[in-house]
Amino acid sequence: MRGVDVSVRSPVASGKDALGNAIVTWSKPRTVSDVLVQAGATLNSVESNRPQGTVVAYTCVWPKSDASSLRGCQVMVPGDTAWYSVVGDPKATPDGQMARPFRIRNRIVEVAMKDG
Numbered sequence: 001m002r003g004v005d006v007s008v009r010s011p012v013a014s015g016k017d018a019l020g021n022a023i024v025t026w027s028k029p030r031t032v033s034d035v036l037v038q039a040g041a042t043l044n045s046v047e048s049n050r051p052q053g054t055v056v057a058y059t060c061v062w063p064k065s066d067a068s069s070l071r072g073c074q075v076m077v078p079g080d081t082a083w084y085s086v087v088g089d090p091k092a093t094p095d096g097q098m099a100r101p102f103r104i105r106n107r108i109v110e111v112a113m114k115d116g
Contacts (some may be wrong), residue, residue: 003034003063007057009083026074036061037077040110058084062107064092072109084111 004106007029014025058077062070071089076082087110 001036003036003061004078005031005033006035006037006060006078008032008070009074011072029076032063032066034063036064040112057110057112060109060111062090062109066105067092069110070107075109077111082113084113086111 006032008031009026009029011024012027013022017023022071038059038061040059058075060075060077069089070086074083076084090105090107090109
């Protein structure tokens with residue numbers, strides 16, 4: 001398997017609006033190399049207020065060489081033009097938890113986008 005280059009952008013707080021809500025803009029995208037990307041299932045949204053919604057997701061195996069936080073970030077995968085939101089705050093497997101030869105500390109990163 002070969003990894004691909006993905007684009008990642010981070011949220012940047014840029015003040016508050018008239019109602020006191022945070023205004024979020026996005027950083028300039030950076031490239032992360034050698035990410036394994038697997039297309040996830042397209043599911044119907046189960047939210048009652050979005051009966052026509054769909055959820056599209058990818059599962060990315062993030063290289064251990066990039067240890068930056070992905071909380072709140074968005075990812076664009078090759079061949080796609082949409083930004084997908086990172087689910088949660090992915091962490092690497094703790095040291096000593098995996099036996100040899102499986103001592104890789106890659107992170108499993110789920111990304112999703114909801115339409116509808």
